[in-house]
Each structure stands twice: as C-alpha cells, then as structure tokens.
Amino acid sequence: xxxxxxxxxxxxxxxxxxxxxxxxxxxxxxxxxxxxxxxxxxxxxxxxxxxxxxxxxxxxxxxxxxxxxxxxxxxxxxxxxxxxxxxxxxxxxxxxxxxxxxxxxxxxxxxxxxxxxxxxxxxxxxxxxxxxxxxxxxxxxxxxxxxxxxxxxxxxxxxxxxxxxxxxxxxxxxxxxxxxxxxxxxxxxxxxxxxxxxxxxxxxxxxxxxxxxxxxxxxxxxxxxxxxxxxxxxxxxxxxxxxxxxxxxxxxxxxxxxxxxx
Amino acid sequence: xxxxxxxxxxxxxxxxxxxxxxxxxxxxxxxxxxxxxxxxxxxxxxxxxxxxxxxxxxxxxxxxxxxxxxxxxxxxxxxxxxxxxxxxxxxxxxxxxxxxxxxxxxxxxxxxxxxxxxxxxxxxxxxxxxxxxxxxxxxxxxxxxxxxxxxxxxxxxxxxxxxxxxxxxxxxxxxxxxxxxxxxxxxxxxxxxxxxxxxxxxxxxxxxxxxxxxxxxxxxxxxxxxxxxxxxxxxxxxxxxxxxxxxxxxxxxxxxxxxxxxxxxxxxxxxxxxxxxxxxxxxxxxxxxxxxxxxxxxxxxxxxxxxxxxxxxxxxxxxxxxxxxxxxxxxxxxxxxxxxxxxxxxx
Numbered sequence: 001x002x003x004x005x006x007x008x009x010x011x012x013x014x015x016x017x018x019x020x021x022x023x024x025x026x027x028x029x030x031x032x033x034x035x036x037x038x039x040x041x042x043x044x045x046x047x048x049x050x051x052x053x054x055x056x057x058x059x060x061x062x063x064x065x066x067x068x069x070x071x072x073x074x075x076x077x078x079x080x081x082x083x084x085x086x087x088x089x090x091x092x093x094x095x096x097x098x099x100x101x102x103x104x105x106x107x108x109x110x111x112x113x114x115x116x117x118x119x120x121x122x123x124x125x126x127x128x129x130x131x132x133x134x135x136x137x138x139x140x141x142x143x144x145x146x147x148x149x150x151x152x153x154x155x156x157x158x159x160x161x162x163x164x165x166x167x168x169x170x171x172x173x174x175x176x177x178x179x180x181x182x183x184x185x186x187x188x189x190x191x192x193x194x195x196x197x198x199x200x201x202x203x204x205x206x207x208x209x210x211x212x213x214x215x216x217x218x219x220x221x222x223x224x225x226x227x228x229x230x231x232x233x234x235x236x237x238x239x240x241x242x243x244x245x246x247x248x249x250x251x252x253x254x255x256x257x258x259x260x261x262x
Numbered sequence: 263x264x265x266x267x268x269x270x271x272x273x274x275x276x277x278x279x280x281x282x283x284x285x286x287x288x289x290x291x292x293x294x295x296x297x298x299x300x301x302x303x304x305x306x307x308x309x310x311x312x313x314x315x316x317x318x319x320x321x322x323x324x325x326x327x328x329x330x331x332x333x334x335x336x337x338x339x340x341x342x343x344x345x346x347x348x349x350x351x352x353x354x355x356x357x358x359x360x361x362x363x364x365x366x367x368x369x370x371x372x373x374x375x376x377x378x379x380x381x382x383x384x385x386x387x388x389x390x391x392x393x394x395x396x397x398x399x400x401x402x403x404x405x406x407x408x409x410x411x412x413x414x415x416x417x418x419x420x421x422x423x424x425x426x427x428x429x430x431x432x433x434x435x436x437x438x439x440x441x442x443x444x445x446x447x448x449x450x451x452x453x454x455x456x457x458x459x460x461x462x463x464x465x466x467x468x469x470x471x472x473x474x475x476x477x478x479x480x481x482x483x484x485x486x487x488x489x490x491x492x493x494x495x496x497x498x499x500x501x502x503x504x505x506x507x508x509x510x511x512x513x514x515x516x517x518x519x520x521x522x523x524x525x526x527x528x529x530x531x532x533x534x535x536x537x538x539x540x541x542x543x544x545x546x547x548x549x550x551x552x553x554x555x556x557x558x559x560x561x562x563x564x565x566x567x568x569x570x571x572x573x574x575x576x577x578x579x580x581x582x583x584x585x586x587x588x589x590x591x592x593x594x595x596x597x598x599x600x601x602x603x604x605x606x607x608x609x
Contacts, residue, residue: 076481099487111482116474124475128487131468180486 027052027215028073028103028184032081035065035072042068045081046241048234050184050217055210057230057247058219064236066219067108070186073217074098074105086183100128102183106190108219110173114162118153121161121172122146125179139179146175149205167198174202184215191222203229223256297591298545305552310447316559317443323555324450325512328457330535330547332504338542339465340497341477343396345529346387346403347505349410350380352524354506355513359427360420362514369433373510380506381499388498392491407529414521426520433514446515453511454548457504462544464500473497538579540586549587553579 026049035043043065050056058066072079074095083090091097099105113121122143129135147154150171156164161172170190177185187206191199199222207229210216220226227233227247235243250256309320333347357376361367367375391402414421421427432441433449440449464470472493475483480490513519531554539550554576561571583590 074485076484095484096487096489099485105485107479107482107485111479111485113475113478113482116478120471120474124471124483124488125486127472127475176486 025052026050027054028083028085028217030073030081030083033069033072033083034080035068035077036080037077042077042239043072044240048073048241050215051231053210053213053215054231055206055216055218055229057223057226057233058217058236059221059223059226059233059245060236060242062221063238065239066236067188068239069234069236070105070188070217070219073186074103096128099180102181103186104177104180104182104184105186106173106177106188108188108192110169112161112169112172112176114160116161117158118161118164118172119157121176122153122179125176126181128180138181142179142181146178149178149208150175166194167202170194170198170202171205174205178209182214184217185209186217186219188219189221190218191220191225199225227256294592298540298549298588301587302545302548302552305556306447306451310444313443317447319555319559320552321443321447321450321515322512323551324447324454325508325515326532326535326555327454327548327551328511329505329508330532330539330551331454331457331461332501332508333532333536334541334543334547335461335464335473335504336497336501337536338546339470339473339477340494342392342494342497343400344403344498344501345400346406346410347501347532348407348524348526348528349387350384350502350505351509351512351528352410352414352521353380353383354509355519355523356414356421356427356509357506358510359430359513359519362431363427363429369431369510369514373507376510377503377506380502380509384499384502385495388495388502392494392498407524407526411521411525414524421521424520426518427513428518430513430517430519432517433511450511450515453507457507458544458548465544469493469496534576538576538583538586540583540588540590543586543588546586546588553587 028048028050030046030048032045033043033048034041034045046069048069058069060066068077071077073083073090075083075090075092075098076095079092083092085098085101085103088101090101090103113124116124123139126135126139126142129138152168153171153175156168161169164172174185174187174190190202190206194202203225206216206218210229218226218230223233227245227250230247233245233247233250234241235245306320306324309316329347329351333344336342336344336347354373354376357379358369358372361372361375362369387406391399391406394402415423417423432439432446434440435449440446465473472483472488475486475488476490476493484490509524512523535550535554536547537550538554539548540546557575558568558572561568561575564571579587
C-alpha cells in the first residue's frame with residue numbers, strides 16, 4: 001500500500017511507518033499527477049491521497065514542487081495524470097470548476113484583494129455558491145462562523161484588506177476560502193512572512209477546522225509546526241516525492257534534515 | 263452610500279446589515295461623491311447656455327465620455343489593457359454611416375446592427391487574444407486598432423477610403439430631427455446618463471465583483487471559482503459595445519465619417535481622459551472626457567503656447583491627482599490618517 005504514495009521514478013529515501021499508509025477511502029486521490037511549466041517539468045508523476053478528516057502536510061525545501069502540487073490539483077498548471085475528489089474525476093485546466101466542487105485553495109502570498117474591504121473579500125469568497133436567495137442565507141451563516149474563528153476580521157470588516165497586517169491578511173485569505181464552503185482546504189505556506197506567534201495562532205485555527213471534520217492539505221516550509229498537526233506528511237524534493245512520513249516517527253530535527261538533504 | 267466602491271451588491275448577503283460597518287461621516291462623503299458630477303453638470307450647463315462652439319466641444323466630450331466609460335469597464339474594473347477599442351468605435355460608426363446613407367436604414371436599427379457587429383468582432387478577436395497577458399495583450403490590441411484603421415482606408419468600395427462618407431442624417435426622435443447644438447447636447451447628456459447608470463449597475467452587480475476579483479489576482483479569482491477567461495471576454499464585449507455606441511453617435515452628430523476619426527490619436531486621447539478622470543471610478547471617464555476636452559480651449563488665449571500650457575496642465579493633474587480627478591475629490595475629503603487610501607476606492 002505504501003508503494004502507492006511513492007513516485008515511481010524515485011527510490012525510497014525514508015521507510016514510512018505503518019500509519020503512514022494511505023487512508024482506507026481517500027477523499028482526494030491523485031494518480032500519476034505531474035506538472036510542467038512550458039517545457040520544464042516541475043513535478044514528476046506521483047500519487048497523493050488525503051483521507052476524510054485528515055490533515056496532510058506537504059514539506060520540502062524551496063523549489064521542491066510543493067506549491068506546484070497544489071496548483072496541479074486545482075488545475076492551475078498543465079498536468080498529467082488524474083485527480084479524483086469524492087469519487088469523481090476532476091476536470092483539468094478548469095480551476096473554476098474544481099473550486100466549485102469544494103476544492104478550495106488559499107494561494108501562496110494570500111492573494112487577497114488589497115483595494116477591497118474585508119467584507120468585499122469575504123463576499124467574493126462565496127462566489128461559487130451563486131447569487132440566489134438560498135445561497136445568501138447560507139453565506140450569512142458561514143460568515144458568522146468565519147467571525148467565530150477569526151474575531152479580528154469582524155472588527156476590520158470595513159477596512160481595506162491591503163491596509164491590514166500580514167497575519168490579518170492571512171486570516172482573511174483563510175476566511176475567504178471558508179466562505180466558499182470547502183469540502184477540502186488546500187493551504188500554500190500560510191506562515192510565509194509571519195511572526196512565529198501569529199503562525200502558531202493560524203495553525204491552531206487550522207487544527208480546529210480539521211478536527212471539525214474538514215480535510216486539509218498544508219504546504220509548509222516550517223516542518224516542525226506542520227508535523228505537530230499532521231496525520232501524514234509528504235516530503236518533496238526537487239520536484240519528486242521523496243518520502244511519506246508518519247509525523248510520530250520523526251523524532252528530531254536532525255532526522256528531518258536528513259530527509260531534506262538526502 | 264459612501265465614497266468606497268459598493269461591490270457589495272443587492273444579490274450578495276448584506277454584510278453591512280448583518281455586521282454593521284461603522285458609519286462614515288455621511289454628509290462630507292456625499293459631497294465628495296457628488297463633486298465630480300457637479301463639475302460635469304456645470305461644464306455641460308455652461309455649454310447649453312452658451313451654445314455654438316462650446317456646445318460642439320462639450321458634445322464631442324460627451325461622446326468620448328461614453329467611449330471612455332466602456333474602456334473603463336475593461337481597463338478600470340477588470341484591470342486589462344486595450345489599445346484597440348477605436349476599432350469597435352469604427353465598426354459602430356461605419357455601420358451607422360453605411361446603413362443609413364446607402365441602405366436607408368433608420369438610425370436606431372443601424373446603431374443596433376453596429377453594436378451587434380462590434381460584439382461579433384470583439385468575440386472573434388477577444389477569444390484568442392485575451393489569453394495573452396500584460397504587454398502581449400497590449401500589443402495584440404494595438405494591432406487590432408491599426409488593422410481596423412487600415413481596413414477603413416483600403417476597403418474603398420464600402421468605406422470610400424480617405425474620402426469618407428458624408429451626408430449621414432442626424433438622429434431623429436418621432437420625426438423631430440436633433441440638429442441644433444442644444445438639442446444634440448441634451449440628447450448626448452441623456453446618453454451619458456444612461457451609460458453612467460449602466461456602468462454603476464455593472465460595477466455593483468455580481469458581474470462587477472467577478473471583474474474586481476480577476477483585476478485583483480487572476481489566480482486567486484480562479485481559486486475562488488471565478489471563470490477568469492469568460493469574465494475577461496464579457497468585459498471586453500461590454501467595452502466594445504459602448505465603443506460602438508459612441509462611434510454611431512459620433513457619425514450622426516457630425517454627419518461625416520473618415521478613417522482619421524478612429525486613429526491612434528483617439529486611443530491616446532481616451533487614455534488621457536481615463537487617467538485624468540480617474541480609472542476604475544464611475545465618474546472618472548465623464549469628468550476626464552469633459553476636462554481634457556475643455557482644457558485646450560481654456561488655454562486658447564496663450565496662442566502659440568497653447569499646447570505647452572495644455573501639456574503642463576496634464577502633467578500637474580497627474581502629479582497632484584494621481585488617482586484622477588474623481589479620486590482627488592474623494593482624497594480631499596479624507597483625513598490623512600484614513601486607512602482607505604490605497605487605490606481604486608473613489609466614487
């Protein structure tokens with residue numbers, strides 16, 4: 001079973017423990033997923049699975065292909081292979097259609113709409129739910145939930161998003177994604193450029209979200225914080241899957257460093 | 263409501279009702295929002311009163327206001343670039359000219375046919391080119407404008423080449439020809455009012471929110487489920503239809519059309535109007551078109567130095583009102599410590 005997670009093109013670096021084996025019934029399953037930018041192959045074919053209620057971390061140094069993996073799942077880049085979600089195959093090169101199935105990405109660098117207010121950003125988050133009356137009621141309910149998770153957004157509702165601090169912007173990016181009624185949440189380095197304390201706060205909220213049953217894929221450079229939350233971790237290196245780790249078996253920083261530079 | 267963009271539409275949840283945003287100091291803001299409209303009304307009012315040459319200048323400015331409002335949908339609301347909108351004005355202008363003079367169509371069906379032709383052309387051109395980004399899209403649209411100009415010159419059997427088409431009848435309503443300066447000015451003012459209404463409705467609709475989203479970040483918009491390619495095309499089509507509308511109005515007001523009307527000069531002038539007025543704002547294109555058209559006239563007394571004074575005035579405007587005149591009014595109203603200062607939030 002473990003072989004399923006390993007890129008066929010690379011020999012195993014780590015020996016995953018038994019709990020690193022995949023979920024019995026994955027919500028999200030990518031088979032032979034690869035990605036390229038023009039002629040450049042950014043991600044060698046790999047298999048990737050997320051089980052229901054799982055938090056899966058994707059780790060690796062810069063340029064390992066972590067962001068590309070998320071972009072490939074959404075279909076933002078040219079891909080090979082197949083991604084299925086909740087049993088149906090997702091369309092390729094049509095991120096809007098993928099997003100409307102509930103696969104929602106919080107992009108790297110947050111991608112918030114700076115000149116718009118917090119309220120307007122959140123409202124755009126609910127885009128895929130449509131503009132009808134029924135969705136309006138659903139949106140208001142989701143909004144109060146987002147404010148429960150991030151009370152600071154409620155205080156800043158009328159403020160332009162670009163004028164908020166980095167941490168608040170990240171909260172907004174996650175809040176906006178939650179407005180889209182995600183069935184799975186993909187986060188690309190939410191800790192980027194944030195103070196450690198703010199990062200902890202945000203990761204803690206992600207933990208809360210995940211425990212409420214939302215599957216999460218977390219791309220992180222700060223491996224230790226991500227491993228604390230994760231059920232499993234995929235380690236990428238130079239555009240290839242290097243290992244699938246069981247966070248409980250990663251004992252020390254040195255051990256992780258070994259994986260990174262092996 | 264306030265001077266901020268009202269992207270929250272009637273269709274979305276009324277966030278302000280559920281979680282009230284602290285109220286803005288309404289009277290001052292309302293004045294700031296109204297200021298560009300008051301200035302525009304004064305200029306049009308003066309032209310109506312004076313008649314003659316000022317009425318002609320302001321009439322052309324109002325036609326430009328419609329053209330630039332369309333351009334603003336594509337460039338301001340959707341943050342794309344097009345140097346080729348003059349092509350769609352040419353399609354509208356020539357459709358009206360040819361259909362009314364050679365086929366005896368009424369002005370209204372000819373105008374509608376022109377808009378339909380412009381939409382078809384914009385669809386055919388936009389579908390492949392809108393995949394391009396930034397400079398590549400600019401270059402492609404520039405080529406469209408040049409090609410349209412070239413077609414107008416070379417397709418002599420239809421367009422009469424450089425000679426142009428003359429004898430285009432003025433617009434008539436219920437048998438009454440709008441031929442006088444003032445009648446034309448009133449008709450054009452109503453057309454501009456309708457355009458402004460349409461643009462502000464588009465901006466505050468779900469469509470407008472999609473435009474704002476892809477203007478902010480295409481990837482982020484995609485990740486939220488917004489079909490970026492589709493909405494870019496819709497924005498391009500809207501801009502083209504307003505361009506065609508303004509082209510038709512122009513030929514009926516002037517009674518003549520030739521390729522020079524839709525040259526690169528038109529593109530440069532419309533860009534100046536858009537930036538001087540305030541890109542991304544509803545009032546910007548109107549106030550920009552009026553002020554940029556009136557400026558050279560106000561410097562007529564400088565005689566040989568008229569162009570110098572005009573250029574200096576434009577530079578000063580862009581230095582002291584980088585977000586345009588519509589933005590300037592709003593900025594004057596704001597306290598320096600306000601957090602709403604970052605781009606695109608003017609009326």
